[in-house]
Amino acid sequence: MNTPSQSQVRSSVAQARTIVVKVGSSSLTHASGRLDVERLHALVSAIAHTSLMGARLVLVSSGAIAAGFGQLGFDERPSDVATQQATASVGQGLLMAHYESSFGRFGLRVGQILITAEDTIRATQYRNARRTLDRLLELGVVPIVNENDALASNEIRFGDNDRLSALVANMVRADALVLLTDVDCLYTEPPSRPGARRIAYVPDVVNALDHVKVSGSVSGVGTGGMVTKLEASRIAAVSGIPTVLTSADNAGPALMGDAVGTIFAPVRHRGSSRRLWISFAAEPRGGLAVDTGAAKAIRGGRASLLAAGVVGAHGDFSAGDPIWVSDEAGEHIAKGLAGYDSEEVPHMLGRNTTQLRRLLGEAYAHPLVHRDNLVLV
Numbered sequence: 001m002n003t004p005s006q007s008q009v010r011s012s013v014a015q016a017r018t019i020v021v022k023v024g025s026s027s028l029t030h031a032s033g034r035l036d037v038e039r040l041h042a043l044v045s046a047i048a049h050t051s052l053m054g055a056r057l058v059l060v061s062s063g064a065i066a067a068g069f070g071q072l073g074f075d076e077r078p079s080d081v082a083t084q085q086a087t088a089s090v091g092q093g094l095l096m097a098h099y100e101s102s103f104g105r106f107g108l109r110v111g112q113i114l115i116t117a118e119d120t121i122r123a124t125q126y127r128n129a130r131r132t133l134d135r136l137l138e139l140g141v142v143p144i145v146n147e148n149d150a151l152a153s154n155e156i157r158f159g160d161n162d163r164l165s166a167l168v169a170n171m172v173r174a175d176a177l178v179l180l181t182d183v184d185c186l187y188t189e190p191p192s193r194p195g196a197r198r199i200a201y202v203p204d205v206v207n208a209l210d211h212v213k214v215s216g217s218v219s220g221v222g223t224g225g226m227v228t229k230l231e232a233s234r235i236a237a238v239s240g241i242p243t244v245l246t247s248a249d250n251a252g253p254a255l256m257g258d259a260v261g262t263i264f265a266p267v268r269h270r271g272s273s274r275r276l277w278i279s280f281a282a283e284p285r286g287g288l289a290v291d292t293g294a295a296k297a298i299r300g301g302r303a304s305l306l307a308a309g310v311v312g313a314h315g316d317f318s319a320g321d322p323i324w325v326s327d328e329a330g331e332h333i334a335k336g337l338a339g340y341d342s343e344e345v346p347h348m349l350g351r352n353t354t355q356l357r358r359l360l361g362e363a364y365a366h367p368l369v370h371r372d373n374l375v376l377v
């Protein structure tokens with residue numbers, strides 16, 4: 001794929017039919033960290049016209065914790081996970097009520113989708129989330145997505161919504177991702193440092209950003225800072241989707257393809273969205289070591305991992321969990337979703353399909369990782 005010019009990428013955003021807009025906590029809050037309803041209304045006014053003009057708009061919005069902590073009588077945003085989760089569960093309903101009335105001023109309906117990282121790696125939940133999003137968009141509804149903070153497990157929480165928004169963009173096969181935050185663009189280093197310079201165009205976010213220094217959030221409200229925003233633009237780029245990064249005040253011009261903020265070019269044509277999803281969303285819980293023949297077959301692509309080629313298993317995983325597939329030297333070859341629980345695997349090792357069927361029954365005569373659930377690394 002040839003590197004497109006900045007103006008080509010900008011005009012692809014202007015023509016985008018399906019757009020995911022992500023707004024961070026830092027763009028929806030007062031200095032105190034509490035939800036600022038005026039800012040929320042201003043954001044909706046800026047993006048609603050995109051939907052009214054016929055584009056399919058998905059909003060990924062943070063702000064549940066910001067909306068909830070004042071209601072619970074806390075002076076500041078809680079920092080421990082259990083209180084954050086409880087606060088988000090109070091705030092999410094309030095946040096949605098504000099969005100409902102704000103989009104309602106434009107005659108637009110909204111629908112809530114809450115996603116955990118775990119949902120994103122299970123095939124059934126992935127399909128359900130995708131189907132619901134697609135249907136909402138067909139119905140002209142604006143889906144509003146947030147992490148399901150109340151249920152997210154500490155180990156595999158997204159925490160920030162940046163990567164989640166890129167995965168959602170991938171899921172709905174978006175034509176553009178717009179990340180709205182509290183800085184106007186990406187800088188060569190954190191903007192508080194003297195000498196930080198603006199970057200208008202990033203043609204290759206995967207390989208050519210070594211000169212840029214980024215830090216986490218400094219607002220005390222946001223979560224991932226620029227680190228997770230660059231990860232999000234990488235996920236989008238390899239999904240064939242351009243990303244615009246700018247401040248929430250620039251939402252309108254950004255959606256029009258105007259020269260605001262930083263634009264990241266896509267670096268690859270679209271791949272299978274579910275396989276991309278596995279490679280980015282999934283945090284492996286364990287793994288399988290394979291012999292030389294299986295390693296060669298997997299590296300060649302399009303082969304399922306059969307028990308006959310597996311020499312060992314480690315970790316504690318359930319069927320459907322992400323796992324590593326490694327060669328005998330321990331080098332990772334692929335990431336995949338396990339077909340069986342880790343305790344079932346030892347009985348299956350080294351056996352071919354006929355033996356598995358005869359010894360363990362039909363339920364065990366399947367690959368340990370099906371090729372549709374396997375992504376080379």
Ligand SMILES: Nc1ncnc2c1ncn2[C@@H]1O[C@H](COP(=O)(O)OP(=O)(O)O)[C@@H](O)[C@H]1O
Nearest residue numbers: 024025026181187189214215217222223225226
């Ligand atoms: N190189 C950089 N360029 C721009 N911003 C940066 C950079 N490095 C770190 N940042 C910080 O990232 C912050 C935005 O992230 P964050 O606070 O998590 O916002 P949000 O709530 O929108 O996700 C900015 O306020 C900025 O201070």
Ligand SMILES: N[C@@H](CCC(=O)OP(=O)(O)O)C(=O)O
Nearest residue numbers: 024025062063064065161223
């Ligand atoms: N899910 C959380 C969002 C966490 C957060 O602050 O994310 P971000 O603003 O993207 O750094 C909430 O709604 O409060």
